[in-house]
Amino acid sequence: xxxxxxxxxxxxxxxxxxxxxxxxxxxxxxxxxxxxxxxxxxxxxxxxxxxxxxxxxxxxxxxxxxxxxxxxxxxxxxxxxxxxxxxxxxxxxxxxxxxxxxxxxxxxxxxxxxxxxxxxxxxxxxxxxxxxxxxxxxxxxxxxxxxxxxxxxxxxxxxxxxxxxxxxxxxxxxxxxxxxxxxxxxxxxxxxxxxxxxxxxxxxxxxxxxxxxxxxxxxxxxxxxxxxxxxxxxxxxxxxxxxxxxxxxxxxxxxxxxxxxxxxxxxxxxxxxxxxxxxxxxxxxxxxxxxxxxxxxxxxxxxxxxxxxxxxxxxxxxxxxxxxxxxxxxxxxxxxxxxxxxxxxxxxxxxxxxxxxxxxxxxxxxxxxxxxxxxxx
Amino acid sequence: xxxxxxxxxxxxxxxxxxxxxxxxxxxxxxxxxxxxxxxxxxxxxxxxxxxxxxxxxxxxxxxxxxxxxxxxxxxxxxxxxxxxxxxxxxxxxxxxxxxxxxxxxxxxxxxxxxxxxxxxxxxxxxxxxxxxxxxxxxxxxxxxxxxxxxxxxxxxxxxxxxxxxxxxxxxxxxxxxxxxxxxxxxxxxxxxxxxxxxxxxxxxxxxxxxxxxxxxxxxxxxxxxxxxxxxxxxxxxxxxxxxxxxxxxxxxxxxxxxxxxxxxxxxxxxxxxxxxxxxxxxxxxxxxxxxxxxxxxxxxxxxxxxxxxxxxxxxxxxxxxxxxxxxxxxxxxxxxxxxxxxxxxxxxxxxxxxxxxxxxxxxxxxxxxxxxxxxxx
Numbered sequence: 014x015x016x017x018x019x020x021x022x023x024x025x026x027x028x029x030x031x032x033x034x035x036x037x038x039x040x041x042x043x044x045x046x047x048x049x050x051x052x053x054x055x056x057x058x059x060x061x062x063x064x065x066x067x068x069x070x071x072x073x074x075x076x077x078x079x080x081x082x083x084x085x086x087x088x089x090x091x092x093x094x095x096x097x098x099x100x101x102x103x104x105x106x107x108x109x110x111x112x113x114x115x116x117x118x119x120x121x122x123x124x125x126x127x128x129x130x131x132x133x134x135x136x137x138x139x140x141x142x143x144x145x146x147x148x149x150x151x152x153x154x155x156x157x158x159x160x161x162x163x164x165x166x167x168x169x170x171x172x173x174x175x176x177x178x179x180x181x182x183x184x185x186x187x188x189x190x191x192x193x194x195x196x197x198x199x200x201x202x203x204x205x206x207x208x209x210x211x212x213x214x215x216x217x218x219x220x221x222x223x224x225x226x227x228x229x230x231x232x233x234x235x236x237x238x239x240x241x242x243x244x245x246x247x248x249x250x251x252x253x254x255x256x257x258x259x260x261x262x263x264x265x266x267x268x269x270x271x272x273x274x275x276x277x278x279x280x281x282x283x284x285x286x287x288x289x290x291x292x293x294x295x296x297x298x299x300x301x302x303x304x305x306x307x308x309x310x311x312x313x314x315x316x317x318x319x320x321x322x323x324x325x326x327x328x329x330x331x332x333x334x335x336x337x338x339x340x341x342x343x344x345x346x347x348x349x350x351x352x353x354x355x356x357x358x359x360x361x362x363x364x365x366x367x368x369x370x371x372x373x374x375x376x377x378x379x380x381x382x383x384x385x386x387x388x389x390x
Numbered sequence: 391x392x393x394x395x396x397x398x399x400x401x402x403x404x405x406x407x408x409x410x411x412x413x414x415x416x417x418x419x420x421x422x423x424x425x426x427x428x429x430x431x432x433x434x435x436x437x438x439x440x441x442x443x444x445x446x447x448x449x450x451x452x453x454x455x456x457x458x459x460x461x462x463x464x465x466x467x468x469x470x471x472x473x474x475x476x477x478x479x480x481x482x483x484x485x486x487x488x489x490x491x492x493x494x495x496x497x498x499x500x501x502x503x504x505x506x507x508x509x510x511x512x513x514x515x516x517x518x519x520x521x522x523x524x525x526x527x528x529x530x531x532x533x534x535x536x537x538x539x540x541x542x543x544x545x546x547x548x549x550x551x552x553x554x555x556x557x558x559x560x561x562x563x564x565x566x567x568x569x570x571x572x573x574x575x576x577x578x579x580x581x582x583x584x585x586x587x588x589x590x591x592x593x594x595x596x597x598x599x600x601x602x603x604x605x606x607x608x609x610x611x612x613x614x615x616x617x618x619x620x621x622x623x624x625x626x627x628x629x630x631x632x633x634x635x636x637x638x639x640x641x642x643x644x645x646x647x648x649x650x651x652x653x654x655x656x657x658x659x660x661x662x663x664x665x666x667x668x669x670x671x672x673x674x675x676x677x678x679x680x681x682x683x684x685x686x687x688x689x690x691x692x693x694x695x696x697x698x699x700x701x702x703x704x705x706x707x708x709x710x711x712x713x714x715x716x717x718x719x720x721x722x723x724x725x726x727x728x729x730x731x732x733x734x735x736x737x738x739x740x741x742x743x744x745x746x747x748x749x750x751x752x753x754x755x756x757x758x759x760x761x762x763x764x765x766x767x
Contacts, residue, residue, distance in 0.1 A: 032766050064709065092392045093392070107725075108667075109665055110407075110725075110726045111405075111726075136726070158671065163671070163707065163712070289486060290483065291484055297539070299540050299541055304738040305738050306766045308685075309687055330571060331441060331463070331737045332463045348513055349516070361682050364682050365741070367764055389709070390408065
């Protein structure tokens with residue numbers, strides 16, 4: 014029988030079966046409070062993105078800390094958040110195609126205050142028709158493309174799209190979304206600041222215009238972990254969508270923080286345990302975490318063991334990684350040794366697991382289901 | 391409510407919610423029969439790797455076609471195969487650490503004929519101690535490192551390790567495993583042939599020596615989809631572990647096949663459906679399959695729609711991809727358009743989904759749970 018993950022409660026980290034994902038609860042608490050404190054001090058709201066941690070338990074903790082809800086990237090994620098009793102869900106990806114429109118309309122039955130985004134006249138027309146057929150109403154944000162060219166309309170086409178929305182009796186325009194995903198990992202803080210200010214400047218102008226025309230336009234949602242401190246200074250922005258600050262990863266730890274130091278703004282609360290399964294093979298050993306346990310994206314995983322932190326993680330197939338010694342002075346761990354890694358890109362890595370083992374003082378104290386895992390529809 | 395995947399049965403491909411994974415049943419049947427026919431003609435056995443498709447339903451189809459069992463990379467996969475009633479399971483990854491040793495021993499209760507691999511004296515000692523404590527016996531293969539330096543011992547150290555195994559009353563040495571994972575994707579067939587022959591030559595010598603010493607040494611397991619036709623000519627090899635031939639992917643389709651043509655030996659039975667969700671953004675559109683729906687590894691996904699096959703898939707974040715037109719003559723699909731892609735590397739991509747939608751003649755006829763999904767422990 015596959016062991017029940019809750020059997021891990023009470024065990025020390027080094028006694029755990031691997032690979033598994035750990036959350037250090039003290040670090041997580043600290044990250045949540047730090048971000049919420051900054052957002053509050055700036056007079057803004059926080060609606061953190063759940064696509065990062067994919068865990069309704071964690072989303073509820075963010076809400077308990079003062080967040081006004083949670084963002085979802087996909088309808089399947091929104092469904093799981095609603096099923097867990099979370100209100101204030103914002104669906105940040107535009108809806109296209111009949112199956113998605115029908116699921117969104119069906120979800121309104123249990124989540125009447127759900128907010129969606131739109132960026133296309135045909136998508137709006139489809140949504141309006143399905144809402145009319147179901148006799149429901151939906152709040153929407155106009156999704157603005159601020160340079161990533163992924164979703165959204167260019168600011169110059171925003172006024173026309175706003176007119177299309179206003180012509181739909183079952184849609185209510187609540188404001189704009191402008192997410193500059195392409196700027197979040199710019200290494201130098203000064204460069205990131207310049208780029209984010211410029212990206213959001215035009216979005217702010219669109220928002221001011223919409224707000225003047227309708228009092229229902231009171232939401233300007235955007236920002237991420239990389240630009241959060243920068244964007245808090247933008248007067249028009251009303252709420253932040255940042256998500257990675259809660260768990261962090263090697264990718265975000267590698268960018269310069271606001272004070273210009275290499276010390277990150279937030280601490281790595283998420284780690285992955287792996288076991289050495291074979292070796293030494295020359296100057297390397299093989300570990301049990303490969304492509305299916307750490308997503309190969311956004312920088313390399315980092316070993317955080319005091320004796321072995323100079324070892325370099327390298328990809329080694331679906332089930333394996335290798336830890337390579339940079340020189341002969343660097344010791345190699347024996348088979349059976351359990352090591353802790355900071356993962357590369359947290360979002361897709363979390364999506365590979367079914368639960369977090371929550372630790373405090375080196376021991377597992379709880380297990381949180383990653384209930385949004387695999388919800389890519 | 392999240393829709394039940396079985397509601398898709400009877401629908402046409404273009405009516406499906408996306409992203410989702412499809413298996414074309416006719417192509418799958420053809421692939422399974424082709425490989426089994428070749429293996430049988432060579433007088434060998436096939437024990438296909440389930441780490442590729444992670445689906446016990448598919449493993450049972452392979453067995454119905456003549457396979458002698460299934461390979462598992464992790465104990466969690468082996469547990470799922472055994473739970474599904476599959477016998478003849480070979481665990482291809484060496485066991486390290488107490489939690490894994492205990493799970494392996496526990497699994498023997500329901501799968502007494504399970505075979506494991508070993509590559510390390512300390513691992514063997516641990517296993518022997520746990521087997522003795524439980525009063526169980528285990529068949530093992532000696533894992534040989536034939537050049538990948540991932541798991542296994544070099545052939546020169548095989549005799550000493552065989553002695554270590556023979557000294558353990560609860561272990562029975564059944565033969566060798568030699569998998570040349572690093573050679574499977576060598577583009578030119580002639581180069582691949584040369585490399586695989588050389589890699590398996592030394593393993594064959596080790597196997598002959600072991601076989602002379604003990605009649606229980608009757609298994610020489612190895613090979614993959616890239617070298618299967620080459621390795622069938624090696625007299626000592628008794629069984630193949632190939633897995634990807636069943637579903638195929640862009641990575642395997644890109645290598646030269648045995649007849650020197652660019653036509654692959656096996657047909658792409660696995661595809662992924664995605665919907666255009668935004669655009670056009672210049673010469674590109676955005677689709678709803680990103681890092682969390684297609685694993686970013688091993689070549690780029692290919693669009694197989696007749697009107698849009700010249701579009702290039704590019705990575706565009708956790709939830710999105712983009713389809714880029716190489717020139718102005720290439721049409722862009724409108725938001726809502728559903729497109730079919732061949733995925734890049736099948737194993738980690740399959741691991742992102744909970745089910746396959748099985749199609750025949752453009753319609754869904756069945757849903758198969760990916761019951762080994764996420765089983766990385």
